[in-house]
Ligand SMILES: Nc1ncnc2c1ncn2[C@@H]1O[C@H](COP(=O)(O)OP(=O)(O)O)[C@@H](O)[C@H]1O
């Protein structure tokens with residue numbers, strides 16, 4: 001990797017506007033039990049500082065099981081999935097309270113968002129989660145995301161919130177994913193077992209040699225570095241770079257976003273916008289098509305605008321909200337592809353109408369656009 005590449009990678013963090021910060025269990029708990037409230041307060045202070053700089057932050061936080069164990073008076077982390085789920089359900093309240101308390105010191109509101117991996121692969125729920133998170137972020141609220149542990153089993157068993165962090169970065173097309181853990185970053189071997197292990201400073205997210213270096217966790221049943229490297233690959237698909245760093249380093253977040261060379265930075269192999277568009281285009285099968293009038297074709301192509309119902313002349317196919325549809329011009333030529341906000345029946349009713357009429361026609365309004373520009377790829 002050239003010096004130029006290294007600088008470029010760190011610049012991506014310095015220029016980031018929307019970021020996902022994932023705080024792992026290994027870090028949140030001192031000894032695998034209970035929350036390290038003072039440390040949480042420190043990360044909250046840094047996130048608040050990023051907020052003041054105008055950076056939008058979504059937090060993905062583990063720690064529910066650990067907090068629940070303390071509340072229930074359990075000394076040992078249970079191995080039965082149903083007990084882990086019970087602990088997570090009890091502990092999630094403590095986790096939420098802790099974040100709420102610390103963010104309130106900075107006059108910031110938090111929102112609890114519990115998701116499963118399935119929510120993010122189902123198209124409709126994907127769009128719902130996306131619009132809810134975006135609205136929260138626009139309202140300057142800090143979403144605190146965790147796995148919905150009472151309805152999943154695999155994730156709680158493998159303790160992997162790294163993947164969830166990457167999926168949220170994809171969902172929001174974040175510029176960066178920061179994974180805070182108990183190690184300084186990715187080493188060329190597990191530093192717990194190899195004292196001579198060396199820190200990887202920068203690399204490509206899809207470099208296969210990193211997968212070989214990354215081992216499991218020190219603690220039974222957690223993802224370790226392997227899930228972090230995989231998360232970096234996943235995040236790169238929508239153009240996000242991933243930083244893996246120690247949450248114990250002072251001012252780690254603010255320093256990373258100042259462009260300081262901390263931890264490991266894994267970058268996408270494509271320019272973020274190209275990666276983002278390719279990711280969107282490759283998402284799904286096309287389920288239908290919208291025929292656009294000449295004015296809509298022009299604003300989509302020239303200005304990258306959203307598609308409003310007023311610019312649609314015909315709707316074909318049967319699709320539901322969240323499906324991918326093709327936009328064509330009046331001669332049948334392909335113009336764009338995107339995730340549609342309304343199902344085919346509703347789209348037929350609102351085609352050609354101004355957005356302020358949507359509610360009167362359908363009795364509800366999901367969004368003023370038929371396809372939001374962020375969900376649209378011009379072909
Ligand atoms: N190559 C590696 N570099 C750094 N840490 C590694 C590596 N391979 C395995 N690990 C282990 O991964 C652990 C961090 O993962 P994990 O315990 O799942 O943390 P978290 O709860 O923050 O997700 C480290 O404590 C370390 O023992």
Ligand SMILES: N[C@@H](CCC(=O)OP(=O)(O)O)C(=O)O
Pocket residue numbers: 023024025026061062063064065066088146147149155156159160161162222223224
């Ligand atoms: N969702 C669970 C476990 C998630 C978890 O531990 O993930 P990780 O931080 O990646 O090791 C919790 O909040 O305790």
